[in-house]
Amino acid sequence: MASLWRKLTHHDGNGWWNLPHTASNEPNPPYEGPIGGAWLGNIWRILTHGSVSHAGPSFYWLVGLFLAIITLLEVWLFGVEGLGSWYIPLLLILSLLKFVGVVAFFMHLRFDHRLFTYLFGSAMVVGIFIFTLVLLLSEFGHQSPN
Amino acid sequence: MWAFLGSDVMFFGAFISTYLVYRGKSLVGPYPSEILNIPITSVSTFVLLMSSLAMVLGLHYVKEGEKNKGTLWILVVVVLGSVFMGFQFVEFREFAHLGLTPRTNIFGTTFFILTGIHGAHVTIGVIWMAFLAYSSHNGALRPDNALDLEIAGLYWHFVDIVWIVIFTVIYLISANDAPPPGMESITH
Numbered sequence A: 001m002a003s004l005w006r007k008l009t010h011h012d013g014n015g016w017w018n019l020p021h022t023a024s025n026e027p028n029p030p031y032e033g034p035i036g037g038a039w040l041g042n043i044w045r046i047l048t049h050g051s052v053s054h055a056g057p058s059f060y061w062l063v064g065l066f067l068a069i070i071t072l073l074e075v076w077l078f079g080v081e082g083l084g085s086w087y088i089p090l091l092l093i094l095s096l097l098k099f100v101g102v103v104a105f106f107m108h109l110r111f112d113h114r115l116f117t118y119l120f121g122s123a124m125v126v127g128i129f130i131f132t133l134v135l136l137l138s139e140f141g142h143q144s145p146n
Numbered sequence B: 001m002w003a004f005l006g007s008d009v010m011f012f013g014a015f016i017s018t019y020l021v022y023r024g025k026s027l028v029g030p031y032p033s034e035i036l037n038i039p040i041t042s043v044s045t046f047v048l049l050m051s052s053l054a055m056v057l058g059l060h061y062v063k064e065g066e067k068n069k070g071t072l073w074i075l076v077v078v079v080l081g082s083v084f085m086g087f088q089f090v091e092f093r094e095f096a097h098l099g100l101t102p103r104t105n106i107f108g109t110t111f112f113i114l115t116g117i118h119g120a121h122v123t124i125g126v127i128w129m130a131f132l133a134y135s136s137h138n139g140a141l142r143p144d145n146a147l148d149l150e151i152a153g154l155y156w157h158f159v160d161i162v163w164i165v166i167f168t169v170i171y172l173i174s175a176n177d178a179p180p181p182g183m184e185s186i187t188h
Helices: A002-009 A039-047 A055-078 A084-106 A114-140 B002-021 B038-064 B067-097 B106-137 B149-177
Strands: none
Touching: A002 B038, A055 A084, A055 B038, A055 B149, A084 B038, A084 B149, A114 B002, B002 B038, B002 B106, B038 B067, B038 B149, B067 B106, B067 B149, B106 B149
């Protein structure tokens, strides 16, 4: 299982989905591209004419474009009629994508020491847990009159 | 900085939860569907997102030792942050004009406290970035002490992700919160 996860998310020369996770002041790792490992990374190298191996300005512009497109999508969804109960889950998913994009790449959590990920991630988990409890209590926690 | 951001997650989480707990419980208008302006707020959201892009580009160029490009991108952060604050100022003034203040109803109270505290964070960030742009311009900010900018950048990006949540929860989701039947209040 751990091996499969590593193949999916890290580069070992044949990663399927291989986003950069090496800081730009470290030596270029083999096969690690701004996007993608084996095939996606090659497409990126062709598009950028070569030697981009770390997250640099081109990659940051790409992430910025991704965030802008998601925002446009959210605003478009706002105007779509008939989404019904799909509306809020769709918005939450899009919002989560933007959140992860900024935290992982602009805040470079993906390139940093794991401890920072655990620190921030545990605050998020504890916070979401507490505030979900608050919301549930406010919704269902009323005492019925005797 | 990561520890501080973790504590700030709790801080904003408390206000967002408070907003959600009291969502739809206002007894008088104006109500969200009558007053929230999604197109305008979408533009200000886009501006704040792009300021995060400018921030990361500024940090990249400062680390690379390209002083002028680094200063320029930090200045872009200052400008975009100020534009965002301008949008918020105009929005608050418009809401006050339409009769929504923190004392009007529970929506006004929770809305102004949450977005106001976020605005205060942005203001602190803009001032911080202005100092760093000046430091970069006069050569005090260099590749060897770029950590100062990196820490400020983490703060700036955090302010951005908080807005991502606020924009979704308060604006896009709550903008459909209509008044209770027979209670329509204002005025467009």
